[in-house]
Amino acid sequence: xxxxxxxxxxxxxxxxxxxxxxxxxxxxxxxxxxxxxxxxxxxxxxxxxxxxxxxxxxxxxxxxxxxxxxxxxxxxxxxxxxxxxxxxxxxxxxxxxxxxxxxxxxxxxxxxxxxxxxxxxxxxxxxxxxxxxxxxxxxxxxxxxxxxxxxxxxxxxxxxxxxxxxxxxxxxxxxxxxxxxxxxxxxxxxxxxxxxxxxxxxxxxxxxxxxxxxxxxxxxxxxxxxxxxxxxxxxxxxxxxxxxxxxxxxxxxxxxxxxxxxxxxxxxxxxxxxxxxxxx
Amino acid sequence: xxxxxxxxxxxxxxxxxxxxxxxxxxxxxxxxxxxxxxxxxxxxxxxxxxxxxxxxxxxxxxxxxxxxxxxxxxxxxxxxxxxxxxxxxxxxxxxxxxxx
Amino acid sequence: xxxxxxxxxxxxxxxxxxxxxxxxxxxxxxxxxxxxxxxxxxxxxxxxxxxxxxxxxxxxxxxxxxxxxxxxxxxxxxxxxxxxxxxxxxxxxxxxxxxxxxxxxxxxxxxxxxxxxxxxxxxxxxxxxxxxxxxxxxxxxxxxxxxxxxxxxxxxxxxxxxxxxxxxxxxxxxxxxxxxxxxxxxxxxxxxxxxxxxxxxxxxxxxxxxxxxxxxxxxxxxxxxxxxxxxxxxxxxxxxxxxxxxxxxxxxxxxxxxxxxxxxxxxxxxxxxxxxxxxxxxxxxxxxxxxxxxxxxxxxxxxxxxxxxxxxxxxxxxxxxxxxxxxxxxxxxxxxxxxxxxxxxxxxxxxxxxxxxxxxxxxxxxxxxxxxxxxxxx
Numbered sequence: 146x147x148x149x150x151x152x153x154x155x156x157x158x159x160x161x162x163x164x165x166x167x168x169x170x171x172x173x174x175x176x177x178x179x180x181x182x183x184x185x186x187x188x189x190x191x192x193x194x195x196x197x198x199x200x201x202x203x204x205x206x207x208x209x210x211x212x213x214x215x216x217x218x219x220x221x222x223x224x225x226x227x228x229x230x231x232x233x234x235x236x237x238x239x240x241x242x243x244x245x246x247x248x249x250x251x252x253x254x255x256x257x258x259x260x261x262x263x264x265x266x267x268x269x270x271x272x273x274x275x276x277x278x279x280x281x282x283x284x285x286x287x288x289x290x291x292x293x294x295x296x297x298x299x300x301x302x303x304x305x306x307x308x309x310x311x312x313x314x315x316x317x318x319x320x321x322x323x324x325x326x327x328x329x330x331x332x333x334x335x336x337x338x339x340x341x342x343x344x345x346x347x348x349x350x351x352x353x354x355x356x357x358x359x360x361x362x363x364x365x366x367x368x369x370x371x372x373x374x375x376x377x378x379x380x381x382x383x384x385x386x387x388x389x390x391x392x393x394x395x396x397x398x399x400x401x402x403x404x405x406x407x408x409x410x411x412x413x414x415x416x417x418x419x420x421x422x423x424x425x
Numbered sequence: 426x427x428x429x430x431x432x433x434x435x436x437x438x439x440x441x442x443x444x445x446x447x448x449x450x451x452x453x454x455x456x457x458x459x460x461x462x463x464x465x466x467x468x469x470x471x472x473x474x475x476x477x478x479x480x481x482x483x484x485x486x487x488x489x490x491x492x493x494x495x496x497x498x499x500x501x502x503x504x505x506x507x508x509x510x511x512x513x514x515x516x517x518x519x520x521x522x523x524x525x
Numbered sequence: 526x527x528x529x530x531x532x533x534x535x536x537x538x539x540x541x542x543x544x545x546x547x548x549x550x551x552x553x554x555x556x557x558x559x560x561x562x563x564x565x566x567x568x569x570x571x572x573x574x575x576x577x578x579x580x581x582x583x584x585x586x587x588x589x590x591x592x593x594x595x596x597x598x599x600x601x602x603x604x605x606x607x608x609x610x611x612x613x614x615x616x617x618x619x620x621x622x623x624x625x626x627x628x629x630x631x632x633x634x635x636x637x638x639x640x641x642x643x644x645x646x647x648x649x650x651x652x653x654x655x656x657x658x659x660x661x662x663x664x665x666x667x668x669x670x671x672x673x674x675x676x677x678x679x680x681x682x683x684x685x686x687x688x689x690x691x692x693x694x695x696x697x698x699x700x701x702x703x704x705x706x707x708x709x710x711x712x713x714x715x716x717x718x719x720x721x722x723x724x725x726x727x728x729x730x731x732x733x734x735x736x737x738x739x740x741x742x743x744x745x746x747x748x749x750x751x752x753x754x755x756x757x758x759x760x761x762x763x764x765x766x767x768x769x770x771x772x773x774x775x776x777x778x779x780x781x782x783x784x785x786x787x788x789x790x791x792x793x794x795x796x797x798x799x800x801x802x803x804x805x806x807x808x809x810x811x812x813x814x815x816x817x818x819x820x821x822x823x824x825x826x827x828x829x830x831x832x833x834x835x836x837x838x839x840x841x842x843x844x845x846x847x848x849x850x851x852x853x854x855x856x857x858x859x860x861x862x863x864x865x866x867x868x869x870x871x872x873x874x875x876x877x878x879x880x881x882x883x884x885x886x887x888x889x890x891x892x893x894x895x896x897x898x899x900x901x902x903x
Contacts, residue, residue, distance in 0.1 A: 150457055152515050159754075162765060163515060164487065169464035174513025182510075192750040197595070200757070208754055208766065213747040215598060216756045216766075217591065218621050224555075224588035228595030228603070229747060231579045232553050236599065236748045254591075257584040326510040364466050413579070420574045 170364020172323035172349030183333035197226040199246035203270040220251030244271040244285040259313035262341040272351035280354025291358040305387035316341030318402035322348040322371040341408035454504025460491035462516035469508035538703040539564035545680030552578035553603035555592035560644040561700040562634040565606035586611035590618035600746035604630040620659035622693035635699040637885030647700040648885030649861040664784035667838040685720040701811040734764030737779040799831030819894035850874035
């Protein structure tokens with residue numbers, strides 16, 4: 146039964162690079178698979194898909210996808226993707242990066258890309274800490290939880306990512322965990338057709354860092370924790386869905402926002418047509 | 426490890442069966458594993474609804490015990506695809522077998 | 526209007542830099558307003574949509590630099606314009622451009638520093654930042670125009686160099702050259718040599734993203750089906766990251782050698798009365814115009830002095846400086862900073878090199894330089 150064959154995603158991954166760099170129990174591989182599943186179903190040719198990332202564990206995802214992939218500097222995936230999308234609007238540009246990359250060092254870029262309603266799909270993998278550097282706390286670390294740099298417990302409130310994205314005017318906002326691969330795939334698939342800024346937060350376990358510091362024995366326990374403490378509520382009031390699981394609060398998941406709002410590329414092309422005298 | 430409550434045999438008996446139940450066959454799956462990619466995260470072994478998978482006593486070149494199909498459960502895979510979609514390492518996939 | 530029609534214009538440096546870029550094929554500009562280069566950004570916002578190009582004002586200089594690299598990888602010739610503080614913010618992504626071999630042009634209009642300094646007045650304190658600003662080893666190419674005409678011409682040259690050597694190229698102008706209004710003569714479009722970008726679209730078998738055995742490999746543009754990995758990590762020819770020192774050696778030597786081996790083709794300089802000079806004044810940018818006057822005045826007094834003006838600050842015009850060092854016993858390097866380029870002149874010439882420090886905020890007075898020349902030669 147274990148004869149050597151190609152994985153069904155053979156055409157979509159760089160198989161010669163496997164096994165990948167991520168730790169046992171890391172959810173990023175699942176995230177990559179969900180993205181590739183959605184890509185297959187999107188109907189957009191594989192050649193038109195581009196993956197861009199910043200720096201971090203999540204930012205290594207593009208390196209394993211058999212697409213045109215760009216691994217840039219820490220926090221700068223979004224502006225890089227912005228430039229690329231404007232220069233070639235035919236591309237379906239997806240930015241896939243971690244919470245630290247997109248919201249700490251790259252927070253300003255996120256604010257502005259969402260405000261512009263830039264035609265990008267942003268998948269933010271949230272593992273509640275800086276994984277690659279050894280599990281230090283960041284802006285998404287839940288209150289009172291421990292990390293390599295909050296040994297006495299975190300005293301800083303966290304970002305509520307879907308609320309931020311929605312307040313900035315993103316066209317599409319969702320939150321899932323890697324324990325919900327089918328819902329996540331469907332969400333990414335929907336977001337690929339969205340005109341404007343689409344944002345999906347994906348909660349993912351980080352067993353050797355966040356998990357270890359907060360009493361999870363292994364990745365499976367952390368996955369079970371996500372499964373047990375999450376509820377799906379698509380019409381949730383976004384201001385109430387900040388993540389605070391260690392004080393008995395449910396993690397609210399769902400496709401929260403899907404609205405029509407003029408995207409940057411549409412408006413820019415209208416402007417160019419107007420200036421050039423009716424679309425030459 | 427957190428255990429799910431199991432359904433008792435008694436409960437199973439009182440379930441009503443649809444009248445056309447006999448016209449449908451339970452799908453059958455064939456599991457393919459890349460042992461060198463497995464990192465022993467145990468997601469597939471835990472989330473397989475039919476407990477078809479287990480850890481092998483052998484080790485791969487990276488020192489992990491890769492997953493394998495249980496001898497006694499060789500025919501129990503129903504091709505639900507859960508193991509494949511939950512595997513972070515692209516180390517396992519399922520092919521549905523056509524039932525004659 | 527697609528291109529500035531041939532003819533004579535009474536224009537300022539920032540106008541020339543903008544139009545030069547458009548002549549060179551720049552179709553994407555991302556920037557952040559900063560004195561004294563804001564006019565470039567403003568003019569680009571008018572001009573680029575007119576010709577079907579793209580203009581975007583980003584949230585900061587870090588984003589601007591990232592965006593132009595993204596656009597370049599997307600298939601557009603791109604540029605940004607900034608000044609000292611913004612240039613500091615761009616350094617990290619300049620390194621990204623170098624390691625990913627992405628052509629683009631960065632215009633740095635130098636003003637007084639450090640920090641915010643004197644935003645509205647001239648400085649030349651970024652000279653070493655254009656050389657060593659980004660971390661790691663790099664072989665930068667930097668042009669320093671000293672007139673409006675040169676702003677136009679060198680901008681085209683900078684784009685050509687960026688495309689040829691596949692790396693960010695810096696144009697280090699300064700506040701005075703940027704705001705100076707004088708005659709600009711634009712030739713017919715066909716009289717300019719413009720390097721068009723060659724891209725690879727499909728991949729043959731095991732063909733890599735890079736080829737370290739050759740100095741120049743065409744890049745691939747996103748979305749054409751090449752399916753390559755472009756990485757900020759040290760990478761092998763396939764574009765895949767590696768931790769190996771041997772891969773770092775191969776990659777780094779390729780990145781440095783493609784410029785170092787071609788220094789003779791890149792290096793540009795202007796000489797003024799150096800044939801018989803016993804003293805050479807090395808000056809670049811706006812300072813060179815004061816120096817030229819000082820040299821003229823000194824020659825009237827019969828002093829054997831000449832001026833050497835590096836047009837490419839980097840690569841350093843090493844060969845010529847060494848030759849000049851043989852005939853003249855001394856160099857003077859006046860700069861609008863407290864000694865930067867003078868260090869390199871001293872290092873490469875191995876000759877007595879006198880620094881002349883001018884504080885940012887004003888163009889050096891030729892009489893001060895003249896006095897120094899007199900002191901050295903009398």
